[in-house]
Amino acid sequence: MRVRIAVDALGGDRDPVERVAGALAAETSEVQPVIYGPAGLDTCGLDHVVTHGMVEMDDKPADAVRGKPDSSLVRAVRAVGDGNADAVVSAGNTGAVLAASLLHIRRLESVFRPGIAVVIPSDHGPCVLIDAGATADAKPEHVLQFGFMGSIFAEEVLGIERPRVSLLSIGEEPEKGNQLTLDAHALLSASSLRFEGNMEGNALLSGETDVIVCDGFTGNVALKTLEGTVHSLLSALRGEITETTRGKVGGLLIGPAVTRLRSRLDPETTGGGYLLGLRGLVVIAHGSSSRYAIENAVRLAARGVGHDIVGRLAVALPERVVESSRSTNLSGTTRG
Amino acid sequence: MRVRIAVDALGGDRDPVERVAGALAAETSEVQPVIYGPAGLDTCGLDHVVTHGMVEMDDKPADAVRGKPDSSLVRAVRAVGDGNADAVVSAGNTGAVLAASLLHIRRLESVFRPGIAVVIPSDHGPCVLIDAGATADAKPEHVLQFGFMGSIFAEEVLGIERPRVSLLSIGEEPEKGNQLTLDAHALLSASSLRFEGNMEGNALLSGETDVIVCDGFTGNVALKTLEGTVHSLLSALRGEITETTRGKVGGLLIGPAVTRLRSRLDPETTGGGYLLGLRGLVVIAHGSSSRYAIENAVRLAARGVGHDIVGRLAVALPERVVESSRSTNLSGTTRG
Numbered sequence: 001m002r003v004r005i006a007v008d009a010l011g012g013d014r015d016p017v018e019r020v021a022g023a024l025a026a027e028t029s030e031v032q033p034v035i036y037g038p039a040g041l042d043t044c045g046l047d048h049v050v051t052h053g054m055v056e057m058d059d060k061p062a063d064a065v066r067g068k069p070d071s072s073l074v075r076a077v078r079a080v081g082d083g084n085a086d087a088v089v090s091a092g093n094t095g096a097v098l099a100a101s102l103l104h105i106r107r108l109e110s111v112f113r114p115g116i117a118v119v120i121p122s123d124h125g126p127c128v129l130i131d132a133g134a135t136a137d138a139k140p141e142h143v144l145q146f147g148f149m150g151s152i153f154a155e156e157v158l159g160i161e162r163p164r165v166s167l168l169s170i171g172e173e174p175e176k177g178n179q180l181t182l183d184a185h186a187l188l189s190a191s192s193l194r195f196e197g198n199m200e201g202n203a204l205l206s207g208e209t210d211v212i213v214c215d216g217f218t219g220n221v222a223l224k225t226l227e228g229t230v231h232s233l234l235s236a237l238r239g240e241i242t243e244t245t246r247g248k249v250g251g252l253l254i255g256p257a258v259t260r261l262r263s264r265l266d267p268e269t270t271g272g273g274y275l276l277g278l279r280g281l282v283v284i285a286h287g288s289s290s291r292y293a294i295e296n297a298v299r300l301a302a303r304g305v306g307h308d309i310v311g312r313l314a315v316a317l318p319e320r321v322v323e324s325s326r327s328t329n330l331s332g333t334t335r336g
Numbered sequence: 337m338r339v340r341i342a343v344d345a346l347g348g349d350r351d352p353v354e355r356v357a358g359a360l361a362a363e364t365s366e367v368q369p370v371i372y373g374p375a376g377l378d379t380c381g382l383d384h385v386v387t388h389g390m391v392e393m394d395d396k397p398a399d400a401v402r403g404k405p406d407s408s409l410v411r412a413v414r415a416v417g418d419g420n421a422d423a424v425v426s427a428g429n430t431g432a433v434l435a436a437s438l439l440h441i442r443r444l445e446s447v448f449r450p451g452i453a454v455v456i457p458s459d460h461g462p463c464v465l466i467d468a469g470a471t472a473d474a475k476p477e478h479v480l481q482f483g484f485m486g487s488i489f490a491e492e493v494l495g496i497e498r499p500r501v502s503l504l505s506i507g508e509e510p511e512k513g514n515q516l517t518l519d520a521h522a523l524l525s526a527s528s529l530r531f532e533g534n535m536e537g538n539a540l541l542s543g544e545t546d547v548i549v550c551d552g553f554t555g556n557v558a559l560k561t562l563e564g565t566v567h568s569l570l571s572a573l574r575g576e577i578t579e580t581t582r583g584k585v586g587g588l589l590i591g592p593a594v595t596r597l598r599s600r601l602d603p604e605t606t607g608g609g610y611l612l613g614l615r616g617l618v619v620i621a622h623g624s625s626s627r628y629a630i631e632n633a634v635r636l637a638a639r640g641v642g643h644d645i646v647g648r649l650a651v652a653l654p655e656r657v658v659e660s661s662r663s664t665n666l667s668g669t670t671r672g
Binding site: 173216217227234261 | 431459515537558569570576583588593
């Protein structure tokens with residue numbers, strides 16, 4: 001059986017044709033992308049589920065999900081909930097993907113709030129940042145749970161034993177941070193996680209950790225800042241290099257090195273993030289995703305299915321949460 | 337009269353000798369650094385105020401200020417409050433600098449909370465980010481006021497007419513963000529500021545704006561992420577380049593271009609940020625500041641005195657705040 005990946009053809013800044021091209025490039029004997037998009041779209045031979053309407057980037061998530069049940073975004077997400085697809089990829093309105101997922105795929109039993117897990121290509125190897133933008137107003141117990149989800153993800157998918165967990169804050173000392181990180185720090189310290197304390201933004205790429213936890217607002221700002229800085233820096237380097245003949249020659253010579261670097265750090269190489277904590281697999285791609293990014297996002301989704309991320313979280317998460325509740329006396333009462 | 341800059345010789349990760357060397361390098365016929373540090377420190381001929389004790393990076397700010405009144409940090413800050421120095425530079429515990437400043441220099445009358453303003457060398461020229469870490473748990477009205485302070489700063493110091501103000505959030509649409517940014521967005525929209533809406537982290541360097549406002553937690557994470565990414569990327573580039581002979585030759589040729597780029601984006605070139613909203617001038621430098629960074633921080637302080645930032649904020653801020661209160665009906669009641 002091929003893995004079926006529902007691909008939302010609409011939303012974001014790019015043409016549906018780009019989505020189709022990316023999905024097509026990811027098609028293999030094991031991976032079958034299915035396009036969810038409007039009638040008339042040329043899907044180049046890929047299966048096509050015809051949808052009606054489009055969720056706009058500024059639609060309110062709840063309204064979009066209720067008011068546009070036949071849109072490409074909602075239908076693609078629902079395909080996972082209904083068992084018609086093994087995973088979904090969308091580069092549309094993140095809030096709407098989240099709302100549609102909560103309604104049609106639903107949370108795993110022990111999960112308070114979903115979190116987006118993104119793999120960061122740090123200098124010491126891959127590490128996972130969670131939450132990259134699903135839960136903007138997270139409570140301390142949500143951040144604790146992101147720690148559990150990220151830790152299980154790092155173990156099962158990245159193959160890291162006893163992953164180190166760090167809390168993104170504004171100083172390494174436990175008393176540095178805002179009220180949320182101070183409270184989350186206390187919960188993480190008391191948990192069964194291998195918690196290594198706070199880390200600062202400048203260690204995102206250079207830090208020796210495996211899981212970086214934070215609320216979705218902070219994670220999103222940090223991740224986009226990282227991506228934007230890589231982009232600006234490589235552009236500026238190109239600009240500087242082409243200013244002089246000497247620089248041009250040097251630039252040609254270091255071209256392959258820059259390409260290797262870009263391919264490591266370019267978010268398009270990663271393709272997107274997993275929305276974890278649900279009963280099905282959802283991959284959230286950048287709104288600006290090119291066909292290359294969509295191709296990688298479909299591959300990411302297929303790998304997630306192969307690793308059975310959802311099944312592993314479903315088994316491991318309740319154990320950890322119960323264990324942690326026992327040791328910290330939090331039990332059900334902190335459920336936010 | 338030379339401008340007198342009090343330099344805290346202790347705190348942060350570096351040796352006091354580095355602080356002295358940086359201060360010495362910044363000494364001119366117009367700028368007179370004064371070292372605040374322990375007896376026995378060789379200040380290389382610079383004036384030396386002998387202090388006792390040191391504020392540690394993990395000291396609680398309030399305790400440090402009350403319990404260590406004769407420490408280099410507190411004495412250097414107090415020198416500004418007492419009129420013995422025109423500005424102070426510290427690379428020590430930021431929270432303690434803030435607490436000492438609130439006690440010994442005090443807020444400007446109309447200011448709710450101080451904010452750290454850092455100049456970011458964006459692709460389109462300098463812009464100012466405020467708050468980079470003074471007020472970690474900011475309220476919407478604090479963020480609004482950071483907008484006023486940043487705007488006045490951009491006008492008076494950067495020479496930008498009618499500066500554009502953007503709110504750092506997780507989507508460009510007004511309804512994207514956390515509760516704080518949603519509320520701050522409403523206040524900023526209703527104010528007399530030239531508010532251009534939300535911006536995302538990836539636009540920090542590439543965005544066409546003049547003032548970026550956010551709470552101190554978010555600003556600190558974003559700024560440090562930016563700095564860390566620049567550092568990691570240039571290191572990785574160096575690593576890639578030195579792997580092959582071809583790369584090595586290319587690297588030599590593009591050396592000057594990389595140096596120009598690093599000198600634009602290296603936080604050590606900026607030296608630090610201004611702690612705005614006080615009755616005196618405070619420059620907060622990185623804990624990791626080298627002598628070169630301290631030299632630039634002392635110059636930054638001297639420029640701030642030259643521009644009379646404090647005087648200009650003292651005059652312009654109450655006008656703006658009153659004007660905005662009238663138009664938004666917020667008056668005194670939102671004071672946090």
